[in-house]
Amino acid sequence: MSDLMTIIKERRSIRKYKSDPLPKELIDRIMEAGVFAASGMGKQAPIIIAVTNRELRDKIAEENRKIGGWEEGFDPFYGAPVILIVASNLDARTAVYDGSVTLGNMMLMAHELGLSTCWIHRAKEEFASDFGKEILDSLGIEGDYEGVGHLALGYIDGDMPAAHPRKPGRTFYIE
Ligand SMILES: Cc1cc2nc3c(=O)[nH]c(=O)nc-3n(C[C@H](O)[C@H](O)[C@H](O)COP(=O)(O)O)c2cc1C
Secondary structure, X not given: OOHHHHHHHHOOEOOOEOOOOOOHHHHHHHHHHHHOOOOHHHOOOEEEEEEOOHHHHHHHXXXXXXXXXXXXXXXOOOOOOEEEEEEEEOOOOOHHHHHHHHHHHHHHHHHHOOXXXXXXXXXXXXXXXXXXXXXXXXXXXXXXXXXXXXXXXEOEOOOOOOOXXXXXXXXXXXX
């Protein structure tokens, strides 16, 4: 098994994190893996926002909780200290696909670096609202962006779960 295959097979979605802050170099490296993802027509439509500011991180979690309809007090980011947001410029027809491969690259790179992630959904609703638009405005980002997804990012608190067995019959050859 190649090293890459090991990373692919061992990566898991983690739902309990230590609150320890992360070295910026590691966050940079993960975002670098994201910006090197393939993109439709090479348009590089996705942007990645690393939220390490505790106050904003908690506001995003609260917004996400409300969109998801969970009970008060639930943290949809499972205590992770960092949120990586991927939004994608809708000028590209493949904007959402491009954002998805960006998130995929970052999940694998994080695992390679000894960090854990979980894709957290509902970025679309978040960035369609004034709440998300204000975040983009605060960074001077102009244009029409769709939220694709977030990653909860941090050090796992506990043991790495095993992968669920793969459903058989999902690969085919036509020879
Ligand atoms: C598009 C997408 C959306 C997801 N949204 C959430 C989410 O909102 N919350 C969550 O806890 N996990 C979410 N996940 C993680 C999946 O539940 C997880 O990938 C799946 O259970 C398989 O586990 P594994 O990643 O450990 O292989 C999402 C994954 C994907 C690909």
